[in-house]
Amino acid sequence: MSSQGSVPQRTHRGQPDKHRAIAQAARAVFGQKGYSGASVDMIAAEAGVSKRTIYNHYQDKEQLFLSVILEGSAEVAETHTRIADRHLRKILDLEEDLVAFALEWASSPTAFAGHFALVRTIQAEAARIPPAVLEAWQDTGPRAFKQELARYMSQMADHGLLAFDDADTAALHFYLLTFVSVAQRSFYGAIPIGEAEITQLVVGGVKAFLRLYRPDSGERETSDRVRRGWVLR
Known part of the structure; x- marks a missing residue:
């Protein structure tokens, strides 16, 4: 493939509606057919545009997939950051x-x-998706948010609430024990699971995380005195 996972060059000025239609169609087709099963012809038909129109916007299928996955990843990471700020800042x-x-x-x-x-699609077809696309997705979405989560973990440790040698590892463990636990059970939202089961998975994951990273009882007595009402910077 010729684009080598590069970020798409936007050539759709003056055509936002058409670009939006292509992106929505690509998201739907890639989601239904997978990366290898989807084709530009299918996406053109779904979008109601010609194949040539798609190539006016994107170099090839790889670049189109990269565009929609990066756009979605950035939006999700931004939403996750707002959720973290709402719950973890104080x-x-x-x-x-x-x-x-x-x-x-x-x-x-x-x-x-x-x-x-x-x-x-990425989980199922990682071996067929260009490595540069996978890395760009990780950098824009999961990896970017885990760095933000590690920042919160570091500040919790600074206030004596957690104890660890490496904030990135602690953030990864929290991610695996909570978010991934629920996501894998539901196949990333494909199979609905009940609120009670989500709560059970999350509460169990948080308790396991705290068993790993909460300070020992002697340190905890000090941290309990400072934990109420402090605000992360």
């Missing part, structure tokens, strides 16, 4: 606030069904 009770954050975070795939259909 800690009143560490376990309760982590559970509240993880519950809203883990429920987000249902709000971005089209994007997470593409994530399922």
